[in-house]
Amino acid sequence: MSDIRPPAPGEGTEPSLLLDDQFCFTLYAASRAVTSVYRPLLDAFGLTYPQYLVMLVLWQHQTVPVKDLVATLHLDYGTLTPLIKRLEVNGLLKRQRRPDDERVVEVTLTPQGVALRDRIRSVPPAIGAAMGLTDDEIDTARELLRRLTVNVTASVNGPAGPRH
Structure with missing residues (x-):
């Protein structure tokens, strides 16, 4: 590993290829660490992190069009649809087409989904601890990560919106 070393003083300003110097790795490791704390807490409620x-x-808005969930959670339909179906099978929400526009599928909490909100309140303090x-x-x-998300998204998508 002698070829992976920081540059000596005066050796130049080559970008570092040390793992510990990569912001992306720090962000990735932190994300994995935090979601690993969620896993056992959410297992007790029969939920995955997504x-x-x-x-x-849904606890914030009660009823949400699926397309708004896609945008809010930064997930694609192929990822989100199985999540929604599993939550529906578990009785926490229901899907329905909007009566005034059948092209729009909305997701709504069931009484069981509403009741889960009060039972799961112990999770955020445990994560904070x-x-x-x-x-x-x-x-x-949180503010820095939100700004990072906006900046990187704009960099990838450009001013004209997402690239396909």
Whole structure:
């Protein structure tokens, strides 16, 4: 591994190829660490992490068009549709076509889905405790990551929107 080393002083400004210097790896490792804390907590409620994200949106809005879930969660239809179907089979939500526009499929909480909201309130504090950050540090990190997402999305999609 002698060829993977930081440049010596005055050796130039070549970008580092050290794993620990890669922001993308730090972000990836942090994401995996956080979602691994969610896994056992959500297992107790019969949810996966992506299903939990769907439920969070529904607890906020009660009824949501599937296309809005796709946009909000940054998921594609091929990923989101099986999540929604599993949540429907588990009795937490129902899918229905909008009566005034049958092209629009909406997802709505069932009474069981509404009741889950109160039972799952222990999850966010447990995640916060596992992170070991202050409220201010979490707010700062959240804001930086939101800005990063907007910037990278704009860089990939450009001003004209998504590329196909």
